[in-house]
Amino acid sequence: MKKIILAILLFAVSQAQSQEILNLRSQASLIDEINAERFSVLLPKLMEREGIDMWVLISREYNEDPILKTMLPAEWLSARRRTMIVFYHDSTKKVNEQLAIARYNVGEQIKASWDMKQFPDQWDALIDLIVKRNPKKIGLNYSNDFAHADGLTFTEQKIFVDKLPASFKSKVVSAEKLGIAWLETRTDREMQLYPQLIQITHQIIAEGFSEKTIQPGVTTTDDLVWWFRQRIRNLGLDTWFHTSVAIQRNDPENFEHLRAFSNRPKAELIQAGDLLHVDIGISYLRLNTDVQEHAYVLQPGETAAPAALQKAFIKANRLQDILTSQYVIGRTGNQILKAALDQAKKEGIEASIYTHPIGYHGHAAGPTIGLWDQQNGVPGSGDFPLHYNTAYSIELNAATEIPEWKKTIRIMLEEDGFFNEKGFRFIGGRQKELLLVPRQNSTIGN
Numbered sequence: 001m002k003k004i005i006l007a008i009l010l011f012a013v014s015q016a017q018s019q020e021i022l023n024l025r026s027q028a029s030l031i032d033e034i035n036a037e038r039f040s041v042l043l044p045k046l047m048e049r050e051g052i053d054m055w056v057l058i059s060r061e062y063n064e065d066p067i068l069k070t071m072l073p074a075e076w077l078s079a080r081r082r083t084m085i086v087f088y089h090d091s092t093k094k095v096n097e098q099l100a101i102a103r104y105n106v107g108e109q110i111k112a113s114w115d116m117k118q119f120p121d122q123w124d125a126l127i128d129l130i131v132k133r134n135p136k137k138i139g140l141n142y143s144n145d146f147a148h149a150d151g152l153t154f155t156e157q158k159i160f161v162d163k164l165p166a167s168f169k170s171k172v173v174s175a176e177k178l179g180i181a182w183l184e185t186r187t188d189r190e191m192q193l194y195p196q197l198i199q200i201t202h203q204i205i206a207e208g209f210s211e212k213t214i215q216p217g218v219t220t221t222d223d224l225v226w227w228f229r230q231r232i233r234n235l236g237l238d239t240w241f242h243t244s245v246a247i248q249r250n251d252p253e254n255f256e257h258l259r260a261f262s263n264r265p266k267a268e269l270i271q272a273g274d275l276l277h278v279d280i281g282i283s284y285l286r287l288n289t290d291v292q293e294h295a296y297v298l299q300p301g302e303t304a305a306p307a308a309l310q311k312a313f314i315k316a317n318r319l320q321d322i323l324t325s326q327y328v329i330g331r332t333g334n335q336i337l338k339a340a341l342d343q344a345k346k347e348g349i350e351a352s353i354y355t356h357p358i359g360y361h362g363h364a365a366g367p368t369i370g371l372w373d374q375q376n377g378v379p380g381s382g383d384f385p386l387h388y389n390t391a392y393s394i395e396l397n398a399a400t401e402i403p404e405w406k407k408t409i410r411i412m413l414e415e416d417g418f419f420n421e422k423g424f425r426f427i428g429g430r431q432k433e434l435l436l437v438p439r440q441n442s443t444i445g446n
Helices: 002-020 026-049 067-070 122-133 152-164 166-171 177-182 188-208 221-236 257-262 307-324 331-346
Strands: 052-061 081-090 094-100 138-140 170-173 244-248 275-280 291-297 350-353 390-402 409-418 423-426 435-437
Touching: 002 188, 002 331, 026 081, 026 094, 026 177, 026 188, 026 390, 052 067, 052 122, 052 152, 081 122, 081 291, 094 307, 122 152, 152 291, 166 170, 188 221, 188 275, 188 390, 188 409, 221 275, 275 409, 307 331, 307 409, 331 350
Parallel strands: 052 138, 138 170, 291 435
Antiparallel strands: 052 081, 081 094, 244 275, 275 291, 291 409, 350 390, 390 409, 409 423
């Protein structure tokens, strides 16, 4: 009877996932609607905030600027030839333009603005547009600290500067802060969608960490990794990194979490009594998730994980709370990291924090809050301040001594959350208890 009920539940989950995911045509329509709102409502505010009235993006096909790629229509899978886009915003004149130096529109919002009869050369058309509008600042995508905002190639920048009149050269500035603002800021519409992505990710993990997929003594970690990859693809979704599955167990060998970052875990046979860990992420509607959770494989006669493992999990949840309580507008990633680690130390938690923004990219633009091998702060990206309406993967681990195992284990968690004027919240809840194989409980909470 239990097997029948489980099969029904898993089938229901599978059906729910399939029904929630839009077909490609509907996805494209929704992506374009979201971008239209971002261009007309969000971008002018960001340009005013960062003090840039003209933003110029230039990319060639198959070598796209990461920012420009997020702006392309859903039907465009790459730039075309040389794609030039200009955003111009003059709040005093109430002018807000989205222009393409092209013979055709770039989607519905970005209008073609190239008279080829007057300017056979595309660069000349771009320079004419700039001169006529006479902006105070011309933002270009170059940056020392953020790859996302460093998308203008050496060739394109050299040609642009060479073509620009001498009187305009001093107006050229890095659009780093504007580019990051575009990438990191989530709109209300996007935040209506994000919980669905998190829910789907949680459901995939729950299905993978179950008796449907795991047979102790038979299933390997590699079997599980490829099951996750295939499941994501079968649902019509993509992933932005290769899933990993690792084991900690009652044996003399200590689990070294640094080794887990620098080397992929080797394939191991899953056994009863194992503590499993998965790191997984999906991509959908140009947004991404990044989630890490744990499961425990019950031994014969067990109905719950050992008490020591449960306590270790509670400690890791507490570390999440410590970190997110330090989310204060204007604080830098390094300031948040230090405050959280200091508090964790006061509470006797052996902590490691390596949290990052998430959104258009998995490892997204914005303040870096530690790296696994840089717990004293991250120069550059760690000095970037926290803004409202931004999303983060709360990634960390807490070490706990397990007397029964005579070793230290690490509960390594990652859940996606959102920060706005109301504070920080987990977008789709977080794992509050170990998943059990075979399943005994529900594990997602706030």
